[in-house]
Amino acid sequence: MSAADNTQRGGILVAVVAGQPTAVLEQAARLADDLDVALVCANVDPNRYLVSSYVDGTVVALPYDPDLPEVEDERFDPDLEAHVRAVLEPIGVRYSLEQLAGDPSWALARLAEEVDARYIVVGTREAGIRGSIREFFNGSIAVHLAHRQHRPVIVVPLAPVAGEGQLPWEEPPV
Template identity: 80%
Template structure:
């Protein structure tokens, strides 16, 4: 099924990334199943920028880094595709894979508008000081989406910090 096949159906948009725990896809699939709507699994290549996109879901993107090869058509990561298909096939939930490029929040928001998504589902970033600091300084995709578009954003916690434990960017106790 291509991206155009789900256009205007009000499905669930889920952001997927290589190495992401299955919890994000699992929650998005559960929501799509509960609401009886299709699921769009979108991966955003942040190393490339969007040149154009077509109604069939094809995305043309070029790398920001001039040393990277200039293959124009963005391709969905084959390992990520296999992971998603293993999880979703046989569950009776219609789904498509969509490759995007550029800023994740902007790209996801644009796709959500195009497909008239009911919800956007994202996961938190990896745990640990490095991932948390990157999210703190760059801002999370979920926060950007919540402030820059109108539909509900569901953030799936991937590795929550226990209540009494300090968050990685907080000052250690004196």
């Protein structure tokens, strides 16, 4: 389905990533079901930048790395699509898939505008040193979204730390 499809208008936009815990998708689906609106599942390839997008949902992107193939139509990852289908079909919520390219917060904000999304749902960053390094260089997608567009951003916690526990990126208490 393309971003121009009227069944997506006014729905919930959720960012989906390969290997992401199902909690993000399940919470977004619950919200879409409660509001009786469609769910738009968007995956963003941050290693490519958007060249053009078409009304039919086709996205043409170029790689940042010059050693990668030149122009490629972005296609939704079949394994991720199968995972989304397995999670959402038992819930019975209407959904569509969108493949995007470029900066994740910018791409999600642009799609949210195109489909007039009510909410944008994202997960917290992955725990551990790799997630901390990625967030240090790229920043938090949720924070970027919260400051760069007008829709509410719902952040689903993926690895909450209980009580006074130390967050993975914090310095140990002295």
